[in-house]
Amino acid sequence: MDDFIAARSQMALSLGFHIIFACIGMIMPFFMAISHYLYLKKKNDHYRKLTVAWSKGVAIFFVTGAVSGTMLSFELGLLWPEFMLHAGPIFGMPFSLEGTAFFLEAIAIGFFLYGWGKFHPWFHWFTGVMVGVTGLASGILVVAANGWMNAPTGFDYVDGKFLNVDPMAAMFNDAWFTQALHMTLAAFVATGFAVAGIHAILLMRGKNNPLHRSALKIALSLGAVAAILQPLSGDISAKDVAQRQPAKIAAMEAHFHTESFAPLILGGIPDEDNKIVNYAIKIPGGLSFLAHGDFNAEVIGLDRIPEDEHPPVLITHLAFQIMVACGMILMMTGILWLFGQWRKKAFVDSRWFLTLLAFLTPLGFIAVEAGWVVTEVGRQPWIIYGIMKTRDGMTPMPGIVYSFWLYTFIYLSLSGIVTLLLIRQIRDLDKKETPLPTYPR
Amino acid sequence: MLMLYVVTAFLYIALLFYLLFGGADFGAGIIELFTDDSKKERSRLLTYKAIGPIWEANHMWLIIAIVILFVGFPAIYTTLSIYLHIPLSLMLVGIIARGTAFIFRHYDPVIGNLQKVYNLIYVYSSFLTPFFLGNIAGTVISGRINPNASTFPEAYLYPWSGYFPVVVGLFTVCICGFLAAVFLIGEAEDDDDRRLFRNKAIRLNLLTVIAGGLVFLAAYVEEMALMTELLSNTVSLISLLLASISLPILWVQVKSLRYKSARALAAFQVTMILFALFYSIYPSFVIMEDSVLTLEGAAAGSSTLTALGIALLVGSAFILPALFYLIYSFQKKRFDQDTDIANMVAEEQGKIDL
Ligand code: HDD
Numbered sequence: 001m002d003d004f005i006a007a008r009s010q011m012a013l014s015l016g017f018h019i020i021f022a023c024i025g026m027i028m029p030f031f032m033a034i035s036h037y038l039y040l041k042k043k044n045d046h047y048r049k050l051t052v053a054w055s056k057g058v059a060i061f062f063v064t065g066a067v068s069g070t071m072l073s074f075e076l077g078l079l080w081p082e083f084m085l086h087a088g089p090i091f092g093m094p095f096s097l098e099g100t101a102f103f104l105e106a107i108a109i110g111f112f113l114y115g116w117g118k119f120h121p122w123f124h125w126f127t128g129v130m131v132g133v134t135g136l137a138s139g140i141l142v143v144a145a146n147g148w149m150n151a152p153t154g155f156d157y158v159d160g161k162f163l164n165v166d167p168m169a170a171m172f173n174d175a176w177f178t179q180a181l182h183m184t185l186a187a188f189v190a191t192g193f194a195v196a197g198i199h200a201i202l203l204m205r206g207k208n209n210p211l212h213r214s215a216l217k218i219a220l221s222l223g224a225v226a227a228i229l230q231p232l233s234g235d236i237s238a239k240d241v242a243q244r245q246p247a248k249i250a251a252m253e254a255h256f257h258t259e260s261f262a263p264l265i266l267g268g269i270p271d272e273d274n275k276i277v278n279y280a281i282k283i284p285g286g287l288s289f290l291a292h293g294d295f296n297a298e299v300i301g302l303d304r305i306p307e308d309e310h311p312p313v314l315i316t317h318l319a320f321q322i323m324v325a326c327g328m329i330l331m332m333t334g335i336l337w338l339f340g341q342w343r344k345k346a347f348v349d350s351r352w353f354l355t356l357l358a359f360l361t362p363l364g365f366i367a368v369e370a371g372w373v374v375t376e377v378g379r380q381p382w383i384i385y386g387i388m389k390t391r392d393g394m395t396p397m398p399g400i401v402y403s404f405w406l407y408t409f410i411y412l413s414l415s416g417i418v419t420l421l422l423i424r425q426i427r428d429l430d431k432k433e434t435p436l437p438t439y440p441r
Numbered sequence: 442m443l444m445l446y447v448v449t450a451f452l453y454i455a456l457l458f459y460l461l462f463g464g465a466d467f468g469a470g471i472i473e474l475f476t477d478d479s480k481k482e483r484s485r486l487l488t489y490k491a492i493g494p495i496w497e498a499n500h501m502w503l504i505i506a507i508v509i510l511f512v513g514f515p516a517i518y519t520t521l522s523i524y525l526h527i528p529l530s531l532m533l534v535g536i537i538a539r540g541t542a543f544i545f546r547h548y549d550p551v552i553g554n555l556q557k558v559y560n561l562i563y564v565y566s567s568f569l570t571p572f573f574l575g576n577i578a579g580t581v582i583s584g585r586i587n588p589n590a591s592t593f594p595e596a597y598l599y600p601w602s603g604y605f606p607v608v609v610g611l612f613t614v615c616i617c618g619f620l621a622a623v624f625l626i627g628e629a630e631d632d633d634d635r636r637l638f639r640n641k642a643i644r645l646n647l648l649t650v651i652a653g654g655l656v657f658l659a660a661y662v663e664e665m666a667l668m669t670e671l672l673s674n675t676v677s678l679i680s681l682l683l684a685s686i687s688l689p690i691l692w693v694q695v696k697s698l699r700y701k702s703a704r705a706l707a708a709f710q711v712t713m714i715l716f717a718l719f720y721s722i723y724p725s726f727v728i729m730e731d732s733v734l735t736l737e738g739a740a741a742g743s744s745t746l747t748a749l750g751i752a753l754l755v756g757s758a759f760i761l762p763a764l765f766y767l768i769y770s771f772q773k774k775r776f777d778q779d780t781d782i783a784n785m786v787a788e789e790q791g792k793i794d795l
């Protein structure tokens with residue numbers, strides 16, 4: 001592995017790790033707030049138990065999210081100093097605001113986790129909501145920074161210099177809204193289905209019924225609605241990408257030759273040397289419609305893009321297929337569940353449906369990871385689209401390979417421990433009746 | 442131009458607060474290393490009760506400082522990222538290991554062998570992290586970074602591995618331990634514990650003074666310009682003098698367990714030392730082998746600084762009241778003896794949540 005590949009892999013690994021904890025940190029507070037609210041209103045004890053159980057899980061995920069995020073703020077410089085030298089002052093606006101959001105989030109989580117029985121119940125509840133609101137805000141802001149890498153604006157690029165910097169224009173770049181919308185929904189989908197899946201497994205084991213049933217209902221209600229909106233938002237994203245990054249959409253779709261009435265390619269293995277896609281299903285005119293909303297529109301293929309500016313087609317295409325496939329399955333399940341709830345159908349409690357949910361546990365997160373691979377790998381070879389190549393942003397220090405192995409080791413160990421802790425927390429929940437925090441008043 | 446000062450002030454304050462609050466936090470782990478096994482469990486619980494709610498917030502100062510550096514002073518951020526890649530990575534390893542071990546050991550419902558692993562990781566990373574933090578700070582002002590170096594060791598190993606950076610690292614470790622001991626005197630719940638932390642505070646203070654002397658010695662041995670700059674700068678000199686003069690007062694306060702004034706004095710001394718350093722090299726920030734990076738020279742353009750400055754000002758209007766209320770209410774709740782029920786519940790909760 002050479003240093004350049006090592007640096008990219010390390011960045012991908014760190015971000016891929018962080019995003020899992022970020023999603024949970026953004027969404028779980030809302031689930032907790034709902035359950036907490038139901039407890040405060042209905043005084044039903046299992047809601048209190050559920051809120052406490054969730055908050056312990058969140059404490060573990062939160063700290064892992066915080067340390068991996070701290071690592072990222074350094075890694076941007078450790079791996080890509082040349083990029084940060086120029087990009088920092090331009091796309092720094094969302095990061096500066098994000099600092100405030102993080103800080104407020106850290107304060108709110110202090111109140112929430114340690115505030116049981118110490119504050120007025122509704123103030124305590126409010127701090128929990130604030131954890132979610134600030135988390136969501138920081139997620140949206142950092143995605144706006146990433147949007148700038150895809151759609152750089154807010155400066156004039158003259159003779160290799162970045163002049164007339166406008167941080168506000170850079171923050172509200174062309175990509176920020178579609179990406180932030182899609183990412184926010186994705187976080188709800190991924191966390192909702194993962195939490196529902198875990199509680200479905202526990203329900204099948206017949207444990208603590210009312211608690212897990214409520215948990216599943218809270219998580220899946222939000223997850224299902226988001227899953228239905230997700231493909232719509234994805235469609236907006238795709239049209240947007242077609243406008244601003246034709247190379248990315250061509251790689252996503254393995255669209256080698258410019259044509260009108262371009263087919264949508266489902267599945268298949270792109271062969272980059274011969275510029276064909278094997279074993280694919282083609283929907284005539286589909287891509288033209290997806291990208292431009294018109295079956296006859298011309299879609300630029302990779303042939304119009306200089307060879308040295310092609311993103312890796314195979315990875316981008318496969319990742320896109322995986323994301324869309326996951327998205328379709330989750331959307332269908334979401335519709336089914338909402339329908340079942342609405343019509344009070346018995347199948348929502350049946351074993352086969354719970355089994356289905358159990359299998360879908362990781363699917364949302366797989367889609368999130370795949371989606372980011374599409375966005376990031378599809379931007380290659382650019383680190384700032386059309387302005388700076390990834391290779392030119394890299395640190396001059398040799399030996400990044402070792403750094404890559406070190407980080408791999410750290411993330412693997414952390415994943416192992418977090419998984420173990422989560423299993424232990426869940427077992428603990430079912431095993432013994434622990435005293436629970438209450439409110440004195 | 443005004444915004445340059447605003448942003449600079451925020452940078453210094455973030456660094457100072459990180460040293461004070463994050464430092465006391467690291468120090469709690471350092472103290473654990475030097476506590477007898479019989480008392481470890483108690484001091485662990487105490488630390489957790491005292492620090493738990495503000496733990497996250499204490500470490501946010503570092504994030505704020507980093508964001509200010511890469512948005513406002515990108516040349517400083519990138520220079521340090523390149524030449525101090527190795528100690529920065531080691532510090533990061535410490536931050537990760539420590540943060541996760543601190544939380545995991547309290548949220549692992551199984552009290553088994555893993556607890557030993559968490560404790561071990563927690564204690565040693567509490568030492569490692571401030572050491573490299575100080576080491577990096579020492580390197581930044583040492584004039585050892587050489588952008589023209591041609592070999593790997595010269596460029597990436599030499600800068601941070603001299604006497605001076607190493608001694609500054611140790612000095613930082615001592616400061617953190619000392620801050621924590623003084624802080625914990627006030628948090629202790631009985632006289633035994635209070636005496637325990639008092640003795641530690643005095644010993645760690647002595648160590649800090651010795652380490653501080655070593656810093657000067659190392660600077661002298663390495664013939665650093667810093668020495669002359671510090672000693673020829675009246676303001677810096679006065680700050681250092683104030684820090685030294687307040688030492689005996691601090692000892693008296695600590696001895697008589699007056700923890701509030703002891704805390705204030707400890708914070709004052711650390712502030713003075715940091716101020717003396719920053720002031721003597723101001724407006725430089727990074728001193729390299731044959732050049733310096735000044736804040737102004739490394740600063741981003743004025744539109745960026747304006748945006749950053751406004752973001753920081755607006756942000757702190759939200760953060761500071763919330764942070765103050767967080768610290769205030771958990772301090773108050775801990776000493777609130779009237780609400781018996783609340784205490785009972787907190788006790789009960791202690792079994793599962795702490
Ligand atoms: C639960 C997760 C999830 C699901 C079900 C989907 N996506 Fe997605 N997608 C993401 C999670 C995601 C993501 C991880 O959040 C990305 C990465 C960057 C971003 O903004 O969102 C993303 C990026 C992304 C992009 C690239 C955006 C860019 O580069 O700016 C496109 C075109 C789509 N998606 C389209 C879709 C379509 C047509 C879907 C139809 C089902 C879909 N996504 C489902």
Ligand code: HEM
Pocket residue numbers: 008009011012015016017018019080142143145146369372373376377379380382383390
């Ligand atoms: C958390 C979700 C994210 C994931 C999973 C992710 C994934 C990836 C992947 C897979 C790569 C490697 C691409 C390649 O080398 O082919 C990469 C590179 C990179 N990403 Fe992201 N990314 C995410 C968000 C972000 C954000 C929010 C930013 C910045 C604000 C960012 C900045 C970068 C940078 C600087 C690189 C290295 C340069 C490059 O390869 O272009 N990423 N990321």
Ligand code: HEM
Pocket residue numbers: 018019021022023024025026061062063064065066067068069070071072073076102103105106135136138139140142143146497501504
């Ligand atoms: C799309 C990508 C990203 C999203 C959605 C995201 C979102 C979040 C969220 C919600 C948190 C809160 C912590 C938690 O709940 O566990 C968090 C933490 C953090 N993130 Fe990210 N993040 C992303 C990428 C990045 C990048 C690229 C950086 C570095 C520049 C970064 C830096 C941080 C830091 C420093 C923290 C710790 C804050 C704390 O202690 O509260 N994140 N992130």
